[in-house]
Amino acid sequence: MSHMSTLLEVSGVSVSFDGFKAINNLSFQIGPAEMRAIIGPNGAGKTTFMDIVTGKTRPDDGRVIWGEKSVSLLKMSEAQIAQAGVGRKFQKPTVFEDQTVHANMLIALKNDRGFLASLLYRPSNKDLARVDELAGEIGLSDQLDRLSGELSHGQKQWLEIGMLLAQEPRLLLVDEPAAGMTLAEREHTTAILVEAAKTRAVVVVEHDMEFVRRLDCKVTVLHEGSVLAEGSLDHVTANSRVIDVYLGR
Amino acid sequence: MRQSFIQKNPSILIFLACLALFTLLVTVASEGFGLGFISTSFVKTLGKTLCLCLVAVAMDLIWGYTGILSLGHFAFFGLGGYMIGMWLMYERTRLIVVEALAQSDIPPTPEEVVSGIGSQIFGVVGSSDSPLIWSFAHSLPLQLALVVLVPGLLALIFGWLAFRSRVTGVYLSILTQAMTLALALYLFQNDSGLRGNNGLSGLQNLPGVSAGQDQVSLWFFWASALALGLGYLLAAWITSGKFGSIIRGIRDNESRVRFLGYSVEVYKLAVFTITAMIAGIAGALYYPQAGIINPAEVAPIASIYLAVWVAIGGRGRLYGAVIGAGFVSLVSTWFTGGQAPDIPLGFYTIKWVDWWLILLGLSFVAVTLFAPKGIGGLFDLLKKERAK
Ligand SMILES: Nc1ncnc2c1ncn2[C@@H]1O[C@H](COP(=O)(O)OP(=O)(O)OP(=O)(O)O)[C@@H](O)[C@H]1O
Ligand SMILES: [Mg+2]
Numbered sequence: 001m002s003h004m005s006t007l008l009e010v011s012g013v014s015v016s017f018d019g020f021k022a023i024n025n026l027s028f029q030i031g032p033a034e035m036r037a038i039i040g041p042n043g044a045g046k047t048t049f050m051d052i053v054t055g056k057t058r059p060d061d062g063r064v065i066w067g068e069k070s071v072s073l074l075k076m077s078e079a080q081i082a083q084a085g086v087g088r089k090f091q092k093p094t095v096f097e098d099q100t101v102h103a104n105m106l107i108a109l110k111n112d113r114g115f116l117a118s119l120l121y122r123p124s125n126k127d128l129a130r131v132d133e134l135a136g137e138i139g140l141s142d143q144l145d146r147l148s149g150e151l152s153h154g155q156k157q158w159l160e161i162g163m164l165l166a167q168e169p170r171l172l173l174v175d176e177p178a179a180g181m182t183l184a185e186r187e188h189t190t191a192i193l194v195e196a197a198k199t200r201a202v203v204v205v206e207h208d209m210e211f212v213r214r215l216d217c218k219v220t221v222l223h224e225g226s227v228l229a230e231g232s233l234d235h236v237t238a239n240s241r242v243i244d245v246y247l248g249r
Numbered sequence: 250m251r252q253s254f255i256q257k258n259p260s261i262l263i264f265l266a267c268l269a270l271f272t273l274l275v276t277v278a279s280e281g282f283g284l285g286f287i288s289t290s291f292v293k294t295l296g297k298t299l300c301l302c303l304v305a306v307a308m309d310l311i312w313g314y315t316g317i318l319s320l321g322h323f324a325f326f327g328l329g330g331y332m333i334g335m336w337l338m339y340e341r342t343r344l345i346v347v348e349a350l351a352q353s354d355i356p357p358t359p360e361e362v363v364s365g366i367g368s369q370i371f372g373v374v375g376s377s378d379s380p381l382i383w384s385f386a387h388s389l390p391l392q393l394a395l396v397v398l399v400p401g402l403l404a405l406i407f408g409w410l411a412f413r414s415r416v417t418g419v420y421l422s423i424l425t426q427a428m429t430l431a432l433a434l435y436l437f438q439n440d441s442g443l444r445g446n447n448g449l450s451g452l453q454n455l456p457g458v459s460a461g462q463d464q465v466s467l468w469f470f471w472a473s474a475l476a477l478g479l480g481y482l483l484a485a486w487i488t489s490g491k492f493g494s495i496i497r498g499i500r501d502n503e504s505r506v507r508f509l510g511y512s513v514e515v516y517k518l519a520v521f522t523i524t525a526m527i528a529g530i531a532g533a534l535y536y537p538q539a540g541i542i543n544p545a546e547v548a549p550i551a552s553i554y555l556a557v558w559v560a561i562g563g564r565g566r567l568y569g570a571v572i573g574a575g576f577v578s579l580v581s582t583w584f585t586g587g588q589a590p591d592i593p594l595g596f597y598t599i600k601w602v603d604w605w606l607i608l609l610g611l612s613f614v615a616v617t618l619f620a621p622k623g624i625g626g627l628f629d630l631l632k633k634e635r636a637k
Contacts, residue, residue, distance in 0.1 A: 096497065106491060106494065107495055113510050113511050118490075119487065119490070122490070
C-alpha cells in the first residue's frame with residue numbers, strides 16, 4: 001500500500017471562521033482507487049474539509065495537491081475543480097427538483113461544459129445509453145421521466161450519487177449519503193459506493209457506524225479540525241481518545 | 250424518439266398560431282389595409298404592446314428561468330429605442346435641410362448640410378454640432394447594428410463585473426436599478442449628446458417614405474409581430490435543451506451547478522447579454538410607433554413594471570410573460586388614457602388615472618401572495634381538470 005500513488009494530498013491546511021478554527025493543520029491523502037470513510041463528532045470539520053477540496057472555502061494555510069501533475073486546487077474555481085475530476089454530494093440531497101430524473105442526469109453527464117456547447121447539445125445515442133445504464137445502477141430506471149422533486153428522500157440521494165457518477169470524477173466526496181435512509185436503502189447505497197470505489201477514489205462522511213463497517217475500508221477520525229486517528233475501523237474504535245470524543249457520547 | 254423542441258412543447262405552436270391570427274385580424278380591421286374598424290392610433294398601441302410582450306419574454310428568460318431579478322431591462326429597451334431614433338431623426342432632418350438649401354442658387358456643400366443638420370437637431374440644447382456618438386447616425390445598417398450592440402455591450406460589461414463578484418439576489422436587483430438610474434440621469438443631461446430631456450422626436454416619420462401613417466403603422470405592427478414570434482421561438486429553443494436545464498438549475502441551486510463543473514457566471518452572463526439584446530430590438534420597434542423617446546422612458550420604475558407584468562402573467566413560462574405584458578399594459582393604457590369611466594361615490598370620485606397604479610400594486614401583491622404562478626397558472630388548472 002505504501003507505494004501507491006496519491007490522487008489527492010491535503011497538507012497542513014487550516015481555516016478559521018471569525019477566529020474559530022474549523023480546520024486545524026489537517027493533512028489527508030487518498031489514492032486513485034481507494035475507499036475512505038471519515039467519521040467524527042458534529043462540528044469536527046468534515047463538511048468544511050470537503051468545502052476546501054472543492055474550492056468552496058479557501059483555507060488560510062496549507063496545500064491541496066491534485067493528480068499526477070501535482071497541480072494545486074487552491075488556485076482553481078469550483079467549476080474548474082469539478083472539471084478536473086472532483087465530484088461532490090452535499091449533506092442535504094440537492095437535485096434539480098422541477099426537472100425530470102433524465103434531465104438531471106443529462107446535466108451531470110460528462111460533456112463539454114461551455115455555454116455554446118450546451119446550447120447546441122443534442123444527446124447522442126451513447127449519452128442516452130449511458131444515462132440508462134447509470135439509472136440501472138442507482139435503481140431509478142423506471143423513474144427517469146418523473147420530476148425529481150417527486151422522488152423519495154432515498155431516491156433523491158441515489159439520483160445525486162448517479163449524477164456524480166455521470167460526471168465521471170476521479171474523486172467522489174460523499175457527505176452523509178445514508179442519512180434518513182431505511183436499512184434496505186442503506187445496503188443499496190453501500191453497494192453503489194463500493195462499486196464506484198473500484199475505479200476511483202471515494203471519500204464518505206458518515207455518522208452511522210454500521211454503514212461505515214459495511215464499507216469495509218480505512219477510516220479517518222476528525223476532531224476539532226484535525227485528524228485524531230486513522231486506520232481500520234476496529235483499530236480506530238479501540239483508540240481511547242476516539243472513544244472519549246466521539247463514541248463515548 | 251428524439252423530437253424537435255417544438256414537438257415536445259405544443260404551446261409554442263399554439264402561441265404562434267394565436268399571434269398569426271391576431272396579426273391577420275388587426276390587419277384586416279385596420280384603416281390602412283382593411284375595413285377601418287381599428288384606428289391607426291390603436292394599431293400603434295397594439296404594435297407597441299407586442300414590443301412590450303417581447304421585452305417581457307426577455308425578462309422571463311433572465312428572471313423566470315435563470316432566477317436573476319434584473320430591474321434594468323427597460324434600460325436596454327430604451328437604449329435600443331435611442332439607437333434607431335438617432336437614425337430616424339438624423340436622416341429625416343438631413344432630407345429637410347437638403348431641401349431647404351436647394352432653394353438657394355449655389356448648390357450646398359456637404360459641410361453646410363452637416364452643420365444644418367447639427368443646428369436643427371441640437372438647437373434645443375444650445376448646440377449646433379453633432380456629438381461624436383452621432384458618427385454613425387447617417388447609416389441605417391450601422392445604427393441597426395448598434396440597436397443590439399449597445400445594449401449587449403452594456404449588459405456584458407455590467408454583468409461581467411456583477412456576476413464575477415458573485416453578486417446575487419436582492420443586491421443584484423439593486424445594482425441593476427442603480428445602473429438604470431445612472432443611465433437615466435445621464436440621458437437627462439443636456440450635454441449627453443442625446444438632446445437631454447427633449448429626447449428624440451418625430452420618430453413615427455420614416456425618412457423618404459411618402460406612405461401615410463395608416464400604412465406605416467401596419468408595417469411596424471407586422472415587424473413587431475414578427476419580432477415577437479421569432480423572439481418567442483428563440484427563447485423557447487434556448488430554454489428547451491440542456492442549456493435551459495442548466496439555467497433553471499442555476500435558478501434553483503446555483504452551487505449544485507457549479508460543483509457539476511459549469512461556470513455559472515458565464516451562463517448568467519450569456520443570458521443577461523442575450524436578453525439585453527432582445528430588449529434592445531423590442532425598444533427599437535417600440536419607439537418609432539410611440540413617435541418619441543425621452544429619458545423618462547428609461548426611469549427605474551419602468552423596469553420594475555416589467556417585473557410586475559411578468560409576475561402577474563406567470564414567470565418561468567414564456568406565454569405567461571406575453572399574457573402578463575399584453576394584458577396589464579393594455580388595461581393600463583385603458584385606465585390611464587382617460588377611457589375608463591370615473592366612479593362617483595358622492596363624497597369622493599375614483600379617478601382611474603390616479604387609482605390605476607394602486608390597483609396594479611395591489612394585484613401584484615395579491616399575485617405574489619396567493620397565485621405565485623400568475624395568470625399562466627390557470628392553464629395548469631385547466632390541464633389538470635382535463636386530465637381527470
Ligand atoms: N461558513 C461558515 N462560517 C462560520 N462557521 C462555519 C462555517 N462553516 C462551518 N463552520 C463551523 O465550522 C465547524 C465545522 O463545521 P462542519 O460543517 O465542517 O462540521 P461537520 O463535521 O460536517 O459536522 P456535522 O457532522 O454536523 O455535519 C462548525 O463549528 C461550524 O459551525
Ligand atoms: Mg457536515
